[in-house]
Amino acid sequence: MPPPISCIASPPWAAAMWRESWPDQSGDITRALRDADLPAPAMLAGRDGAAAGRRFNVYRNNVAHGLIEALGSIFPAVKAQCGEARFADAARLYLAAHPPRSRLVFEHGRDFAAFLDAFEPARHTMPWLADLARLERAWLDAYHAEDALPMQPATLADVAPDDLAAQCFRAHPAATVIVSRFAVHDLFEAGRAGQVIATPLVPQACLVTRPALSVEVRLLPGGGAVFFSALLSGESLGSALAAALAAAPGFDIPAALAALLQSGAMCAGPDAAS
Amino acid sequence: MAHRFPSRSVRAMAGASFKPQHLDAILNDAQPGVFFEVHAENYMGAGGPAHAALTRICERHPVSLHGVAMSLGGPDALDPDHLARFAALVQRYEPALVSEHLAWSSHADVHYNDLLPLPYTDDTLSHVCAHVSQMQDAIARPILLENPSTYLLFRHSSWSETDFLREISRRTGCGLLLDLNNVFISAINHGTSADAYLAAFPLDRVGEIHLAGHDTQADDAGLPLLIDTHDRAVPDPVWSLYRRVIGQIGPVPTLVEWDADLPDWPVLKAEAHAAAHIMHSLSAMGRRHVA
Numbered sequence: 001m002p003p004p005i006s007c008i009a010s011p012p013w014a015a016a017m018w019r020e021s022w023p024d025q026s027g028d029i030t031r032a033l034r035d036a037d038l039p040a041p042a043m044l045a046g047r048d049g050a051a052a053g054r055r056f057n058v059y060r061n062n063v064a065h066g067l068i069e070a071l072g073s074i075f076p077a078v079k080a081q082c083g084e085a086r087f088a089d090a091a092r093l094y095l096a097a098h099p100p101r102s103r104l105v106f107e108h109g110r111d112f113a114a115f116l117d118a119f120e121p122a123r124h125t126m127p128w129l130a131d132l133a134r135l136e137r138a139w140l141d142a143y144h145a146e147d148a149l150p151m152q153p154a155t156l157a158d159v160a161p162d163d164l165a166a167q168c169f170r171a172h173p174a175a176t177v178i179v180s181r182f183a184v185h186d187l188f189e190a191g192r193a194g195q196v197i198a199t200p201l202v203p204q205a206c207l208v209t210r211p212a213l214s215v216e217v218r219l220l221p222g223g224g225a226v227f228f229s230a231l232l233s234g235e236s237l238g239s240a241l242a243a244a245l246a247a248a249p250g251f252d253i254p255a256a257l258a259a260l261l262q263s264g265a266m267c268a269g270p271d272a273a274s
Numbered sequence: 275m276a277h278r279f280p281s282r283s284v285r286a287m288a289g290a291s292f293k294p295q296h297l298d299a300i301l302n303d304a305q306p307g308v309f310f311e312v313h314a315e316n317y318m319g320a321g322g323p324a325h326a327a328l329t330r331i332c333e334r335h336p337v338s339l340h341g342v343a344m345s346l347g348g349p350d351a352l353d354p355d356h357l358a359r360f361a362a363l364v365q366r367y368e369p370a371l372v373s374e375h376l377a378w379s380s381h382a383d384v385h386y387n388d389l390l391p392l393p394y395t396d397d398t399l400s401h402v403c404a405h406v407s408q409m410q411d412a413i414a415r416p417i418l419l420e421n422p423s424t425y426l427l428f429r430h431s432s433w434s435e436t437d438f439l440r441e442i443s444r445r446t447g448c449g450l451l452l453d454l455n456n457v458f459i460s461a462i463n464h465g466t467s468a469d470a471y472l473a474a475f476p477l478d479r480v481g482e483i484h485l486a487g488h489d490t491q492a493d494d495a496g497l498p499l500l501i502d503t504h505d506r507a508v509p510d511p512v513w514s515l516y517r518r519v520i521g522q523i524g525p526v527p528t529l530v531e532w533d534a535d536l537p538d539w540p541v542l543k544a545e546a547h548a549a550a551h552i553m554h555s556l557s558a559m560g561r562r563h564v565a
Binding site: 018021022023025026027029030033040042043044045046047048049050051052053054055056058059062063066067070099100101102103104105106142143144145146147148173174210213214 | 315316318319320321322323324325326343344345348349350353356378379380381382383384385386387388390392393395397398401425426427428429430463464465491493494495497499501
């Protein structure tokens with residue numbers, strides 16, 4: 001009967017070839033996993049004691065490919081806008097500079113937008129990538145955010161007109177505003193449909209929400225980002241409207257109130273009946 | 275908020291990986307007749323569609339919680355946050371089975387997102403046993419520890435993998451998850467015998483079996499190098515190992531893993547039902563194992 005998988009006898013010279021403790025050995029393995037120029041650690045063997053060679057590269061590739069794929073699944077529109085090969089190059093450099101700390105893959109890529117801000121090739125040719133990455137990261141945060149019941153239309157309908165301006169709400173856990181000098185909403189929509197936009201030079205702002213189980217990304221009109229940012233930071237409805245009007249004199253108040261109720265960005269305030 | 279799902283037995287049941295893409299097909303399936311296994315980490319967010327889907331699955335099916343990132347085989351201390359998240363999931367969903375890997379995936383606070391191999395020595399044995407016990411304490415129940423698929427070996431290993439697993443099980447009380455695809459992959463990759471491995475495996479400790487498909491590549495010497503891809507149907511040699519084990523020990527909860535290049539739900543379900551058929555036909559032949 002052939003022997004079961006077991007140890008391979010070490011030649012007498014071998015003991016000097018690797019460090020003694022498992023913490024040291026695993027450190028040598030991860031160093032070689034991250035640096036393709038390093039040889040596979042000598043403690044590792046292929047079949048019949050052969051050098052690990054290509055077998056170690058399977059782990060190297062699994063690690064690199066797995067983390068790049070994970071990043072691509074978090075930032076599909078960024079990947080679509082820059083193309084698979086350029087995305088993989090950027091992801092590789094990002095992961096080398098910012099090794100992922102979280103065991104939860106959906107938490108990865110938190111610094112990716114900041115990385116793209118400073119990433120020379122992107123800064124010159126596609127300066128909008130960083131904001132697009134911010135929007136996609138916000139999308140995934142909204143997806144996994146805590147469940148909460150958004151404010152119901154009746155909540156506002158029950159408020160006496162004189163008291164409306166003083167109303168404050170709580171931010172829904174999934175709600176975020178993303179503001180950009182570029183057409184980040186169009187880039188997001190196109191990228192997630194696998195399309196490319198060449199020169200997205202119009203400033204756009206988005207409201208990201210998840211009122212129930214679907215994440216929604218709304219293009220905000222002028223003043224909309226100011227309005228929702230103010231509400232999300234706890235300012236009263238009156239003060240948020242005033243700030244929006246100051247930022248955009250043509251700010252459409254009825255449309256803003258409709259968006260407030262439809263988007264699910266806010267939950268009933270601490271004073272309202274839940 | 276405590277959801278209480280009916281306690282469901284998975285004894286003699288076959289199961290399939292749960293993929294959100296299959297949710298509607300599963301819910302519309304009048305008689306799936308299977309249990310589902312999920313990767314625990316995918317359900318460690320605060321809320322949203324992932325939890326909503328798993329809640330619906332749990333209402334109708336037994337669920338197995340399969341961790342992929344605890345890094346039990348690593349030298350570092352287990353991540354207390356990760357332990358707490360895992361414990362919260364166990365409490366919330368009351369899974370029928372809980373499992374993790376004889377492998378490591380994190381080192382010095384960096385997550386490598388892969389199941390990396392470890393040497394089998396007295397040193398690593400104490401590391402792994404301490405980690406398994408710590409995880410079992412954290413979730414207040416025993417786990418099943420899965421045998422890995424490996425592409426290389428450690429020159430200084432002093433334990434066979436089967437003895438190493440037996441000793442971990444003896445010291446910690448954990449059960450074992452016997453992944454037959456991994457057994458086959460490792461045997462081909464190292465030029466050893468899957469039958470001999472199974473003969474040496476502590477089958478009395480097996481609480482679940484995994485079946486899956488793999489890819490075939492070659493190493494530097496042109497020798498076959500099987501890669502654990504979970505992207506296709508279970509191949510014949512793995513089914514043969516399965517018949518052999520079930521014939522020997524009787525029905526065991528059996529999961530068909532499929533994680534990439536997903537087929538439609540009926541294809542995956544048919545794979546799970548094939549496993550159920552083998553379990554039932556072999557036990558009908560009176561070869562039922564007395565546990």
